[in-house]
Amino acid sequence: MxxxxxxxxxxxxxxxxxxxxxxxxxxxxxxxxxxxxxxxxxxxxxxxxxxxxxxxxxxxxxxxxxxxxxxxxxxxxxxxxxxxxxxxxxxxxxxxxxxxxxxxxxxxxxxxxxxxxxxxxxxxxxxxxxxxxxxxxxxxxxxxxxxxxxxxxxxxxxxxxxxxxxxxxxxxxxxxxxxxxxxxxxxxxxxxxxxxxxxxxxxxxxxxxxxxxxxQGRELELPVKTKAKPPRPEYRLAAIVRGSGANEGKILVRQRPESGLLAQMWELPHVLAGDAAGDWYREDAPKERAELAEAITRALEDEAGLLIRPTGWLADEEHVFSHIHWHMRVYEADLGEGRADAQNIMAAEAGAGYETDAARSAYRWIGREDMDKLPFPNLFLRILGQYWKR
DNA sequence: AAAGCGGGGCT
DNA sequence: AGCCCAGCTTT
Structure with a gap:
């Protein structure tokens, strides 16, 4: 034919x-x-x-x-x-x-x-x-x-x-x-x-x-397609920061930049801790665990002017994108004392945005019911669902 | 031409 | 643990 x-x-x-x-x-x-x-x-x-x-x-x-x-x-x-x-x-x-x-x-x-x-x-x-x-x-x-x-x-x-x-x-x-x-x-x-x-x-x-x-008996060989590179690992530390006083019962979230990964979506504050498992810590190593809590505290203060006090581990979550594999460790935290100049906190309390050196970040205190209005990626929906279900 | 950009379901 | 899915945009 x-x-x-x-x-x-x-x-x-x-x-x-x-x-x-x-x-x-x-x-x-x-x-x-x-x-x-x-x-x-x-x-x-x-x-x-x-x-x-x-x-x-x-x-x-x-x-x-x-x-x-x-x-x-x-x-x-x-x-x-x-x-x-x-x-x-x-x-x-x-x-x-x-x-x-x-x-x-x-x-x-x-x-x-x-x-x-x-x-x-x-x-x-x-x-x-x-x-x-x-x-x-x-x-x-x-x-x-x-x-x-x-x-x-x-x-x-x-x-x-x-x-x-x-x-x-x-x-x-x-x-x-x-x-x-x-x-x-x-x-x-x-x-x-x-x-x-x-x-x-x-x-x-x-x-x-x-x-x-x-x-020709070749239906399983076709089509020819080069395979994609595997996603690169990223180890990240996130915090659920609990509000007090007027923000009792609420937690702190922020909106992502207007371009790039998960653009304009909302998320928990988090920082990159490294790109290898060696940057991680072992469950049975209290000393390293304390160092990690210290690491996210420092990083959030540098990046966002937020002084937090981690109070404990909440969850480990994996999330795989097409090109990145996130290993996210989530802590619960309170706000620390003695940083009246923490502009982001004041901005968040005023419900306004704030410009950091790294990127534009809008922080906001939200309660459980506010999740129904703001768009979150699935990873953070899982984490927040777990936090509020306990 | 290659890389960035989500999330889920199937083998 | 890969691989694929009624792809488009940016670099």
């Missing part, structure tokens, strides 16, 4: 398979471009089952482009809390504000305009254009690269940007007349349900008969 014949077979059978039955997903209820847009942003690097509850909540709270554009950023981040890659949420809102300003709140049926929105790259632009407007644009994600690498036995490394560009051309050539939306979704649906990364279910696959990788 020559390649063009295989292509026609592939497109016809895959589309028919998808139309025989597909998953009933919340964003497939209609073709509202805003609903498609939100779903595609949430689905970046995130599984369908994880996204569904977030999607339902998000659409209920921000049902229109206008509603999202008008919302305070903190509310949007709170709605995204726990989903990860928080710049997606901030870029999505920036995109919504662009749509309001530039296009009167209507997402335009125009590839360049859509591709120009914040947070919308080649994949998402193609997905919106094809699914919402049925335009014949490719939408190449990890699923599509895997499926096409196998069916056509392509050996290019899918981790390389150049490979995606090539597969986009191929994917575009496969789109059946007038069926771009269904076909692109069919490709991804096959990758998610049948042509899976680890153990693909070839027998029920609608295009198995002419799958080149399968015919």
């Amino acid at each position: 020559v390649k063009q014949e295989a292509s026609l077979y592939f497109s016809r059978e895959l589309l028919a398979w998808y139309r025989r039955g597909n998953r009933d997903l919340p964003w497939r209820r209609n073709k509202d471009p805003y609903r498609i847009w939100v779903s595609e942003i949430m689905l970046q690097q995130t599984r369908v089952e994880t996204v569904i509850p977030y999607y339902e909540r998000f659409m209920a709270q921000f049902p229109t482009v206008q509603a999202l554009a008008d919302a305070p950023e903190e509310e949007v981040l709170k709605c995204w809390e726990g989903l990860g890659y928080y710049s997606r949420a901030r870029n999505l809102q920036a995109g919504a504000r662009m749509v309001v300003q530039l296009y009167g709140g209507i997402i335009p049926d125009d590839k360049e305009a859509v591709a120009g929105l914040k947070g919308v790259g080649p994949y998402t632009a193609g997905a919106i254009m094809s699914i919402a407007f049925n335009r014949p644009e490719p939408a190449v994600d990890g699923n599509v690269m895997r499926v096409l690498s196998r069916f056509f036995c392509l050996e290019d490394d899918i981790a390389k940007p150049k490979t995606r560009v090539g597969i986009e051309k191929l994917a575009a050539s496969l789109i059946p007349e007038g069926a771009a939306g269904d076909f692109n979704q069919a490709l991804m649906e096959l990758g998610a349900l049948v042509c899976t990364p680890k153990s693909p279910s070839c027998l029920p696959c609608p295009v198995m008969e002419h799958c080149e990788a399968r015919l």
Whole structure:
């Protein structure tokens, strides 16, 4: 079978398979471009089952482009809390504000305009254009690269940007007349349900008969992909600082800088203690434990003008990002005496921000109920949940 | 081209 | 303990 014949077979059978039955997903209820847009942003690097509850909540709270554009950023981040890659949420809102300003709140049926929105790259632009407007644009994600690498036995490394560009051309050539939306979704649906990364279910696959990788018995070797570097370790010390007097029952939290890791999210104050296990201490070494308590006390005073008195160990928590592995040791602490010039404490009591030498840091005293308003990364949700549950 | 950027689920 | 997931942005 020559390649063009295989292509026609592939497109016809895959589309028919998808139309025989597909998953009933919340964003497939209609073709509202805003609903498609939100779903595609949430689905970046995130599984369908994880996204569904977030999607339902998000659409209920921000049902229109206008509603999202008008919302305070903190509310949007709170709605995204726990989903990860928080710049997606901030870029999505920036995109919504662009749509309001530039296009009167209507997402335009125009590839360049859509591709120009914040947070919308080649994949998402193609997905919106094809699914919402049925335009014949490719939408190449990890699923599509895997499926096409196998069916056509392509050996290019899918981790390389150049490979995606090539597969986009191929994917575009496969789109059946007038069926771009269904076909692109069919490709991804096959990758998610049948042509899976680890153990693909070839027998029920609608295009198995002419799958080149399968015919050669190489479906487990493809696609070729260079593996990512493991996350580097970071050993960190955090403090739950208990308030007194007017702040009785509250603890001290701070907001992260507006760019970089976990941008604009809230957290417990913490400091980097080292990058090797040798910087850590052993549970059975009281002397080293005291030195660690001393270390975080010094560091927080230097970095934030906070004088604390650690009173005991609370928890050890691991948290793995794509590129960093945090080992976090959490102490409980009281505020120390004799630092009336601790500007951060006064700023926190006034509910205002404070500029440190290192970075802008806004400190705030919060009670348990205030957690429902501020967005925290999962690591700190776990720690705070444990603290307030005891 | 490479690195930064979350979190969870599966093998 | 890796590997992957309906990727985009910055350097």
